[in-house]
Amino acid sequence: MRFTHAIVRPPAPTFAAGLTAADLGPPNLALALEQHRRYCGALEQAGLELRHLEQDARHPDSTFVEDTAVLTARGAVVTRPGAPSRRGEVADVERCLRECFTDLRHVVAPGTVDGGDVCEADGHFIIGVSMRTDEHGAAQLAGHLADLGYGASIVDIRANAGLLHLKTGLAYLGEGVWLAGTGARGCLESVRGAPLGRVIEVAPEEAYAANAVRVNDVVLIAAGYPRLAADLTRNGIRTVALDMSEFRRMDGGLSCLSLRY
Ligand code: CIR
Numbered sequence: 001m002r003f004t005h006a007i008v009r010p011p012a013p014t015f016a017a018g019l020t021a022a023d024l025g026p027p028n029l030a031l032a033l034e035q036h037r038r039y040c041g042a043l044e045q046a047g048l049e050l051r052h053l054e055q056d057a058r059h060p061d062s063t064f065v066e067d068t069a070v071l072t073a074r075g076a077v078v079t080r081p082g083a084p085s086r087r088g089e090v091a092d093v094e095r096c097l098r099e100c101f102t103d104l105r106h107v108v109a110p111g112t113v114d115g116g117d118v119c120e121a122d123g124h125f126i127i128g129v130s131m132r133t134d135e136h137g138a139a140q141l142a143g144h145l146a147d148l149g150y151g152a153s154i155v156d157i158r159a160n161a162g163l164l165h166l167k168t169g170l171a172y173l174g175e176g177v178w179l180a181g182t183g184a185r186g187c188l189e190s191v192r193g194a195p196l197g198r199v200i201e202v203a204p205e206e207a208y209a210a211n212a213v214r215v216n217d218v219v220l221i222a223a224g225y226p227r228l229a230a231d232l233t234r235n236g237i238r239t240v241a242l243d244m245s246e247f248r249r250m251d252g253g254l255s256c257l258s259l260r261y
Helices: 029-045 084-098 135-147 182-189 204-210 226-234
Strands: 005-008 049-052 069-071 076-078 104-106 118-121 124-129 151-156 170-174 177-181 199-202 213-215 218-222 239-242
Touching: 005 029, 005 084, 029 049, 029 218, 029 239, 069 084, 076 084, 076 135, 084 104, 118 170, 124 135, 135 151, 170 182, 170 213, 177 182, 177 204, 182 199, 182 204, 199 204, 199 226, 204 218, 204 226, 218 226, 226 239
Parallel strands: 005 049, 076 104, 124 151, 177 199, 218 239
Antiparallel strands: 069 076, 118 124, 170 177, 213 218
């Protein structure tokens, strides 16, 4: 699907206080802001008009806007993030979504969903039950998507300790092509209804790079993962590499920094 817009939010002054298990040391805020600016530039270059939310110091993880909603061409679903410290992030995002989506739905308690657990492939949505997304939330989201006319498959990724979210290890690049880390590849086998052409495997030492994102004619990838970059080029896929070092320290990847629609 072609995107025309994206919602983004720069990292907050409190960014270093966010949730992380990465053990890579605290992020440098100035560098994170610079990397975020470049990320925004790449989205604009890919043809998107950006809606910038203001920094939110009350929510250190608020730059990871992807987790707060699931956007489709027919409507939007505001999530209820699995981490209690992140629940308040949805208010500003919802306000922004109200201006562009007439059909706006919600995941409600006790369900939880993080948008990072939702991978769309040509109108079919794979929803990962994870540390953050639970069965109630996944079922609610699948119901909303069915109402909007979309199919969904629910997969359980909890046995995969390396996956915070489904999209930590899986990306759909369009035209039946997937990117999958070793832990996430198996998810695709149980999925019915999603286009399954080629799977490009991400080497274990480049696992972080599996969180890539297709934006119109290009695929944004994290800089510093030469094997994956070469594999994509060999497959005729145009890539744009972006430095993500400071977001990686906070367990965040490329897809989490925007909500595309
Ligand atoms: C968190 O743990 O919630 C944030 N520090 C990182 C969220 C990354 N989001 C994503 O992968 N969709």
